[in-house]
Amino acid sequence: MTSTAARTALDLTADLPVTDLEDLYRDLHRHPELSLREHRTAGKLAGRLRDAGFETAEGVGGTGVVGRLRNGDGPTVLLRADMDALPVAEATGLPYASRTAGVMHACGHDLHVTWLTGAAEALAAGRAAWTGTLLVVGQPAEETGQGAARMIADGMYERFGRPDVLLGQHAAPGPAGLYPHAPGLIMSASTDVDIVVHGRRGHGSRPEATVDPVVTAAYLVTRLQTVVSREIAAGEAAVLTVGRVEAGTRHNIIPAEARIALNLRTRSEEVRQRMLAAIRRIAQGECLAAGCPREPEVTVGDSFPMTVNHAGTDAAVAAVHGEVFGAGTVFDPGPAMGSEDFPVLALGTIPYSYWFVTTTPPGVWEQAPGDTFPEKFSAVPSNHSPHFAPDPATVLPGVRTLVSGALAFLSVA
Template sequence: MTPSAAARTALDLTAELPVPALEDLYRDLHRHPELSLREHRTAGKLAERLAKAGFETTEGVGGTGVVGRLANGDGPTVLLRADMDALPVREETGLPYASTADGVMHACGHDLHVTWLAGAATALAAGRDTWRGTLLVVGQPAEESGQGASRMLADGLYDRFGRPDVLLGQHAAPGPAGLYPHSPGLIMSAATDVDIVVHGRGGHGSRPESTVDPVVTAAYLVTRLQTVVSREIAAGESAVLTVGRIEAGTRHNIIPSEARISLNLRSQSEAVRQRMLDAIRRIARGECLAAGCPREPEITIGNTFPVTVNDADTDRTVAAVHQEVFGAGTVFDPGPAMGSEDFPQLALENAIPYSYWFVTTTPAEVWDRAPGDTLPEKFAAVPSNHSPHFAPDLSVIAPGVRTLVSGALALLSVA
């Protein structure tokens, strides 16, 4: 469809969305969050709605993934994806529908993503007389751990259900509710997890001279690592190095034998990523050598997320229909974010074009009372993804359904 036809059709198909039922689904998912690869209940809720809407529905793809397929004549195959997993975060929102799972929370909005996907799939199935092609609706597990997309592909996602011609995905984000940021190119960064084990020589806290204290070495290492971005990456490049965890010891008066440090790196090019990794290896080995550690540190590269780079033509098409559906000023290019996603893995190394965008979800009253006079100051002040206070506004449920419906219609064939 042309953007205008897609916009008109999307508005028609979503004019009478069952918003109260979708809100109930969202509250239910939020109350019952599930960690990566444990999304059994969430998957069941999504599969139930897809089957009811008329999709050929399969559960257990890649572990806990869900796939719904709706073939509707000749035309392109469009894949709509939502991630389903929650985070090991203790919720502090105070919401009446707060998490009932101790220490687990939908702090990244994946419960909202599943709700949007269920609503969009139902609306598109009900309006199948307006379009031709095939819809693949994917509930993906384990985005937070970077395992979900690859596990679904390894389990034959495209061999079993058909290879899509285009992929669509969206993510809840902080910002005044009612905006739909798009970037026709790089929109999210690569991420790499790194674990370091510092080996010392343990002993009694009263006799440090007989030990090699890995805690002190780890402390120097953490401090020195802060210079990687500030002193080894060019000012024009974007990079972040975060020490997310440091662990050592069991008692006040015991010098342990090892200390563990966990890092997360963000970069927007492979060259910068490699430069950071080289620096980490060099600094870790150098600090351990200076401290007299009995052996070199263990450095392990963990989960890695690719950069998310939208196909420019596809994203401009989707952004155009969003502009028509939601009005002037609602769609803008924020530039690339330092967040990351495993969604691009579904594109098979950019062999399949895709569009990935954001939906801002901060309640108006929270945004308005946030301190600061500039947008960056306000963005820094409102609860962001992964915060124990992250609480999207329920007003974004219907618009988030419309973004998926209109985006899909812009890429499917006219009936």
């Protein structure tokens, strides 16, 4: 038997202006903006919210947008979408590809904003069917891990009210039409680490008069690969990625320093601390072995918390999604190694549900090499790829996931 929330969600989205929303998605994709520069995107979202009847504020936490729709007594539900793009040169060949050189919506945040816009408009138009308060948040700077914290620091909850529940979703690779949920841990923590190796500058023809930080950095990069493989138990999940190595200015100059940028993905604070200790120890050891004139500088930078769904909250959303989209569309994929700053909005106490919406076009999925789901999943363009191109046909389903999720908590007539 279909719940009232599911039936109401289908009713409120039955006449959704899908073509208009798909046009909005393509427009946002053409005009990506980097973190804390999302002025045009924020303006588009804010304008649509005002037109739908929301009290709307811009500039929250920098470039964030908050819309509030008070509709009688009932819970306060917050729907969130992130707005920023990435410094990635697009290679999709789409007719609506990015017009900003070197910047692309390679993570689907343009789709997130579109989903949020459609859900806000549908719920506003159908406010006779529910009571409560709806908060709609367009968050900046998710990619840098700054946006949620900046909005909280700017007094978002003091100004607009503290929600009773938070809901969010993310575009993901996979055959369009699936809605993965996890009742607990769904995304990992992320930690950036920067290492500076100090050497002694000199002429490339006289290496004996120098201490070469490039060679030391090369040994360090190789040795760091043993942190996960030899220091983390096989039953634990962890990733260490060297994302950047920089050194030198000329072919024949041995530089004074080399810089290494790392990213860690962990699912427990214990493993995170163990990895950080190993990185410091290995960096010091390699620099000592090389005779570096100074100890290395190891700096812990930006970090994202683990995303851990409140089991009861996520179960309620997963149930209504199963009713709206049918049997087999909702499943538990287990935790991903990706990371989010969405949990920052929870302040450690507000229950939340965060889920995925698969967006790979059917043709792309069918043509991907491999016979199993994992093989195809690894073969199709994923988030942060210059080829990542979600199917615009997922606009309507992504709106319905948010609308039905909100109605699972709002008071439905």
